[in-house]
């Protein structure tokens with residue numbers, strides 16, 4: 001099967017700050033994720049995982065190198081075109097979730113669709129479907145602070161999934177969940193992937209990386225190791241390092 005590339009990073013370097021304070025968060029990283037592919041990103045704290053995800057989704061720009069999403073090179077887009085591309089094609093699950101506290105769960109999930117010009121009725125219908133899919137069907141009318149940590153996490157995932165986005169970026173999306181619930185979320189991401197999404201997943205858990213088609217291991221902003229066959233091969237090759 002011809003694989004269709006959804007995101008491509010070529011020789012991406014990102015330096016945060018300037019002068020003696022400068023931190024090279026990414027250093028010459030190249031990476032592609034195709035439709036139907038789940039790529040796990042692993043590595044110690046500070047190795048550049050979140051920076052990689054932010055750059056892949058156009059939330060941050062590389063200092064050098066290029067990023068293309070659905071064939072569009074992000075560096076060549078106007079701010080408006082970039083915002084539109086992000087809304088249409090990219091779903092994010094952030095470490096800190098970023099739900100809007102004054103909106104109900106359902107309204108949080110509707111928001112990106114409404115910003116995209118989808119009518120409220122349809123956005124609401126889509127939001128309900130996806131809240132159902134992530135396993136919080138009754139939570140739609142409640143506000144984030146009325147939900148448990150695990151429920152909030154599922155709502156944040158629903159917001160990323162709504163609208164059939166082709167690129168899903170998830171930074172430790174199972175942080176607030178117990179093992180069984182975490183596995184459910186991974187199964188959900190895997191299913192979206194099998195339905196044609198490209199997924200980039202930051203995780204510390206080899207158990208989660210085992211759902212991946214490929215694992216990228218970052219160290220000091222560079223790709224220290226990569227496998228084509230998920231976490232099992234990585235564990236074998238790196239002598240058990242996580």
Ligand SMILES: Nc1ncnc2c1ncn2[C@@H]1O[C@H](COP(=O)(O)OP(=O)(O)OP(=O)(O)O)[C@@H](O)[C@H]1O
Nearest residue numbers: 016017023024025044045046047048049050051052
């Ligand atoms: N906005 C910023 N300004 C300055 N330095 C930054 C900024 N963002 C990240 N860094 C630095 O860049 C490096 C990579 O950070 P990043 O958050 O990408 O790592 P990470 O692998 O996601 O870490 P963690 O697992 O702890 O989330 C770190 O040294 C970090 O301190």
